[in-house]
Amino acid sequence: MTDRLHGSARRTIGIYAPLLLFVAFALFPIYHMFLTSIKTDRALYNLNLNPLLVSLGALTAEHYRLLFTDTLFASWLMNSLIVSLSSTAIAMVISILAAYGLTRIRFRGAATFGIAIFITYLVPYSLLFLPLTRVVTWLNLADSLWALIVTYPTFLVPFSTWLLMGYMKTIPEEIEKSAMIDGCNRLQILTRIIIPLAVPGIVCATLFAFSLAWNDLLYSLVFISPTEKKTLTVGVLTELIRGDVYFWGSLMGGALIGSVPVVVFYVMFMDYYVSGMTVGAIK
Amino acid sequence: MAKLVVENLTKRFGSVTAVDRLSFTAEDREFLVLIGPSGCGKSTTLNLIAGLEEASAGRISIGDRQVTHLHPKDRDIAMVFQNYALYPHMDVYANMAFGLSMRGYSKAEIGRRIQEAAEILGIKNLLQRKPRALSGGQRQRVAVGRAIVRKPAVFLFDEPLSNLDAKLRVQMRAELSKLHQRLNTTIVYVTHDQIEAMTMATRIVLLKDGICQQIGRPLELYTRPVNTFTAGFIGTPPMNLVPARIQAENGKMMVATDGFRLPIPARWRQAYERLKSKEVIFGIRPEHLRGTREGDIAVDAATVTRLEVDLVEMLGSHVQLTLTCGPERLIALADPALPVKAGDRIPVVFNMDSMHLFEKREPQRRIDAAPAA
Ligand SMILES: Nc1ncnc2c1ncn2[C@@H]1O[C@H](COP(=O)(O)OP(=O)(O)OP(=O)(O)O)[C@@H](O)[C@H]1O
Ligand SMILES: [Mg+2]
Numbered sequence: 001m002t003d004r005l006h007g008s009a010r011r012t013i014g015i016y017a018p019l020l021l022f023v024a025f026a027l028f029p030i031y032h033m034f035l036t037s038i039k040t041d042r043a044l045y046n047l048n049l050n051p052l053l054v055s056l057g058a059l060t061a062e063h064y065r066l067l068f069t070d071t072l073f074a075s076w077l078m079n080s081l082i083v084s085l086s087s088t089a090i091a092m093v094i095s096i097l098a099a100y101g102l103t104r105i106r107f108r109g110a111a112t113f114g115i116a117i118f119i120t121y122l123v124p125y126s127l128l129f130l131p132l133t134r135v136v137t138w139l140n141l142a143d144s145l146w147a148l149i150v151t152y153p154t155f156l157v158p159f160s161t162w163l164l165m166g167y168m169k170t171i172p173e174e175i176e177k178s179a180m181i182d183g184c185n186r187l188q189i190l191t192r193i194i195i196p197l198a199v200p201g202i203v204c205a206t207l208f209a210f211s212l213a214w215n216d217l218l219y220s221l222v223f224i225s226p227t228e229k230k231t232l233t234v235g236v237l238t239e240l241i242r243g244d245v246y247f248w249g250s251l252m253g254g255a256l257i258g259s260v261p262v263v264v265f266y267v268m269f270m271d272y273y274v275s276g277m278t279v280g281a282i283k
Numbered sequence: 284m285a286k287l288v289v290e291n292l293t294k295r296f297g298s299v300t301a302v303d304r305l306s307f308t309a310e311d312r313e314f315l316v317l318i319g320p321s322g323c324g325k326s327t328t329l330n331l332i333a334g335l336e337e338a339s340a341g342r343i344s345i346g347d348r349q350v351t352h353l354h355p356k357d358r359d360i361a362m363v364f365q366n367y368a369l370y371p372h373m374d375v376y377a378n379m380a381f382g383l384s385m386r387g388y389s390k391a392e393i394g395r396r397i398q399e400a401a402e403i404l405g406i407k408n409l410l411q412r413k414p415r416a417l418s419g420g421q422r423q424r425v426a427v428g429r430a431i432v433r434k435p436a437v438f439l440f441d442e443p444l445s446n447l448d449a450k451l452r453v454q455m456r457a458e459l460s461k462l463h464q465r466l467n468t469t470i471v472y473v474t475h476d477q478i479e480a481m482t483m484a485t486r487i488v489l490l491k492d493g494i495c496q497q498i499g500r501p502l503e504l505y506t507r508p509v510n511t512f513t514a515g516f517i518g519t520p521p522m523n524l525v526p527a528r529i530q531a532e533n534g535k536m537m538v539a540t541d542g543f544r545l546p547i548p549a550r551w552r553q554a555y556e557r558l559k560s561k562e563v564i565f566g567i568r569p570e571h572l573r574g575t576r577e578g579d580i581a582v583d584a585a586t587v588t589r590l591e592v593d594l595v596e597m598l599g600s601h602v603q604l605t606l607t608c609g610p611e612r613l614i615a616l617a618d619p620a621l622p623v624k625a626g627d628r629i630p631v632v633f634n635m636d637s638m639h640l641f642e643k644r645e646p647q648r649r650i651d652a653a654p655a656a
Contacts, residue, residue, distance in 0.1 A: 178370070197372055
């Protein structure tokens with residue numbers, strides 16, 4: 001009895017101690033960002049104060065006020081949301097169709113095509129923007145949010161197609177055969193059987209795609225220059241560092257608000273996300 | 284309720300010919316079993332009938348309709364798969380309703396049919412459950428239920444019992460037979476379990492490498508296998524098959540192997556005259572070889588041979604003996620009371636009236652006493 005208690009206590013410590021360490025490690029930057037964003041500049045630049053603490057007298061909302069009144073932060077946030085949501089939606093529609101076609105419809109070259117997608121996925125997107133610049137100019141989309149909405153899918157589609165292909169392969173083919181006998185055509189099989197069954201995979205791909213689009217800096221920096229069209233990542237970076245003046249408090253505040261949507265989405269879909277990650281691990 | 288006719292059906296996957304010029308007819312209300320070893324093309328045949336695969340050549344008709352090129356949904360068939368293939372995201376009711384609602388049946392009609400099917404299968408209390416909350420046997424019933432609500436012309440079953448444990452399998456076997464009588468419809472049933480084939484089939488189609496070996500009633504395949512493959516495939520333990528030579532001796536015809544020399548029954552001597560000095564394959568089923576004890580023999584001593592026992596397996600109702608016969612092994616049965624152990628040399632009675640002869644040359648066809656007219 002005592003032995004078993006002993007064992008379980010030890011196991012608890014064995015599991016939670018490393019976890020706690022990891023959580024502390026992961027949360028530290030966020031804590032620091034938060035702290036920086038609510039300190040007065042005076043407290044921020046005073047080297048005699050402990051940088052990891054803040055006294056009540058040194059609290060301020062000034063950085064957030066600056067963010068929302070003196071910059072176009074609200075527009076950047078909106079731009080980021082519009083661009084990320086639209087490009088993710090476009091990418092998901094294409095990926096679901098592509099993944100289904102590539103895993104289930106036996107056509108000449110299906111395997112080659114699948115590999116081609118994988119290779120596209122391996123091309124660093126930081127190289128891809130060079131030719132894409134030409135495309136964007138040619139399409140007359142430079143300096144418009146459309147530039148991002150149409151270019152983000154170039155790296156979101158290969159990635160989510162690949163992820164969804166893995167997921168769809170785990171759905172037994174007989175289920176589709178049954179549906180076909182029951183009277184479904186391909187599109188009905190996709191919408192009534194495959195998509196409902198692939199929800200965890202789709203959620204997982206959507207989350208990844210959204211956060212990739214949301215976190216993008218490069219394309220947004222290259223394709224968009226008017227201040228009011230900037231996305232959050234670029235806006236914060238370019239407008240809150242003026243020459244060698246860093247608006248540290250507002251920078252950190254902007255970054256903090258910028259991480260909220262991603263966190264919210266991940267938490268909302270936590271269960272799906274986890275079961276999507278572990279597909280194939282069980283059974 | 285219809286007759287299914289398959290003519291010269293062929294399916295090639297690249298260089299593999301999975302089904303090769305297969306022809307058979309399942310009469311109206313027949314329980315036709317397709318059987319054969321793994322990879323012989325059973326599932327492919329069923330998929331072709333269902334329209335899930337496109338035939339490379341050949342024709343399929345159901346009732347008086349050509350269905351060779353129709354979409355699966357237009358063929359008036361229903362199929363039950365080995366892994367049941369229930370829709371995991373729908374409850375049992377929705378699973379059974381799906382095919383009907385796709386075909387535009389009214390809610391009331393769907394409900395009526397599902398209640399009826401659930402009644403027959405004893406799954407009324409499961410209708411609101413998701414497949415994952417069902418046992419293997421229950422899933423099996425739901426899969427069958429999903430097929431029967433459709434009232435198709437032909438039912439197709441692909442190894443529906445092979446995922447069940449032995450006891451449940453025996454039970455479901457009997458239930459499916461009863462269901463067939465009750466529904467009075469044509470069934471094509473794929474299995475690799477010859478006991479299922481023997482007990483359920485009105486007729487059996489035996490395949491090997493995509494080629495039909497024999498079609499017939501179960502007992503026909505058992506008593507008159509057309510070649511050594513059928514002989515060895517149907518029956519457990521399988522028929523003993525040993526190379527032999529036919530010899531004439533004192534006006535008798537003898538079957539001679541490295542382990543024994545035995546006379547062919549008198550009434551066939553005339554007929555087998557033509558085989559004199561020929562190499563053949565001699566076949567005899569284990570139940571026609573009986574291990575006995577010295578002095579026990581009340582039979583024609585001419586059909587007794589002494590052979591060494593290699594292995595003794597007690598099965599309760601009888602003992603199964605593995606005997607050494609030259610380089611070959613023979614399986615024989617014996618009374619469980621027989622005192623015998625490995626290494627003994629015992630007299631073995633051959634029931635030569637039940638012997639079979641096959642050509643030595645591939646495909647080792649049956650040699651009948653009465654030559655084919
Ligand atoms: N889609 C396919 N592509 C290529 N070859 C295939 C395909 N489907 C089946 N085959 C081949 O066709 C042959 C027959 O396969 P089939 O599935 O019909 O066998 P089976 O008799 O059902 O076997 P089992 O008892 O193992 O289910 C096999 O050699 C198989 O490898
Ligand atoms: Mg099969």
